[in-house]
Amino acid sequence: MKLVQVAGYLGSGKTTLILSLVKELATRGRKVAVLVNDVGEVPVDGQVMEKYGLTVKDIGGGCICCQVAGNMRATLNNLARNQKPDIVIIEPTGMAVPSAIRDGATIDPKFDSLNHGPTIVLFDTTRAEKFLTYETLERLVNTQLKDADIVALSKTDSASPEKVEYARSGVLKINPKARIVMLATKTGEGVPELAAAALGEGV
Ligand SMILES: Nc1nc2c(ncn2[C@@H]2O[C@H](COP(=O)(O)OP(=O)(O)OP(=O)(O)O)[C@@H](O)[C@H]2O)c(=O)[nH]1
Numbered sequence: 395m396k397l398v399q400v401a402g403y404l405g406s407g408k409t410t411l412i413l414s415l416v417k418e419l420a421t422r423g424r425k426v427a428v429l430v431n432d433v434g435e436v437p438v439d440g441q442v443m444e445k446y447g448l449t450v451k452d453i454g455g456g457c458i459c460c461q462v463a464g465n466m467r468a469t470l471n472n473l474a475r476n477q478k479p480d481i482v483i484i485e486p487t488g489m490a491v492p493s494a495i496r497d498g499a500t501i502d503p504k505f506d507s508l509n510h511g512p513t514i515v516l517f518d519t520t521r522a523e524k525f526l527t528y529e530t531l532e533r534l535v536n537t538q539l540k541d542a543d544i545v546a547l548s549k550t551d552s553a554s555p556e557k558v559e560y561a562r563s564g565v566l567k568i569n570p571k572a573r574i575v576m577l578a579t580k581t582g583e584g585v586p587e588l589a590a591a592a593l594g595e596g597v
């Protein structure tokens with residue numbers, strides 16, 4: 395079972411992206427489960443999940459979008475034992491530190507082995523200045539960015555090219571090793587690239 399984390403600050407576009415990724419991965423024949431440990435502005439759409447992901451009733455507790463809250467290992471074990479998805483996408487809360495989630499994600503080897511896919515961190519370009527200059531926010535956002543394998547510069551459809559470039563150079567100063575992907579989930583830009591990355595296909 396492969397674990398892909400989609401992290402990023404509150405409201406950065408995680409759930410919106412995950413729903414698109416689920417569709418994209420399902421059309422490529424993958425069985426996907428989604429774990430969210432926060433209830434955000436955009437709810438995880440049960441119909442989308444039913445059509446493209448695991449059926450809602452498959453998951454104990456009644457929903458594919460398992461509320462993780464301190465229970466991630468039990469949920470992962472449960473998935474590994476029962477539904478056996480190919481990929482589990484996890485959306486931590488916007489305040490989470492991605493490396494802590496990654497380190498905490500384990501499954502009992504008697505069920506399966508856990509293969510760590512990329513940690514994707516969203517950086518909201520429409521709020522780039524806030525994130526790069528407000529001290530209290532900066533610290534959390536910096537930590538998140540440093541933990542990223544891929545930084546997706548999100549909502550590029552709503553930010554000027556200058557702002558996107560400002561975000562890109564700011565992010566690279568914090569994490570020079572991150573792969574940068576331009577993302578506008580609303581128009582679809584960047585989604586196939588992130589789906590390929592989730593599958594471990596080099597681009
Ligand atoms: N312009 C634009 N807005 C977007 C895009 N993706 C998401 N949004 C908007 O950003 C807001 C937050 O999106 P969510 O997907 O809920 O973000 P989130 O990171 O899951 O939020 P939390 O779970 O609350 O941390 C919503 O109003 C979305 O419609 C995008 O590609 N472009």
Ligand SMILES: [Mg+2]
Pocket residue numbers: 408409410432433434435436485
């Ligand atoms: Mg969300």
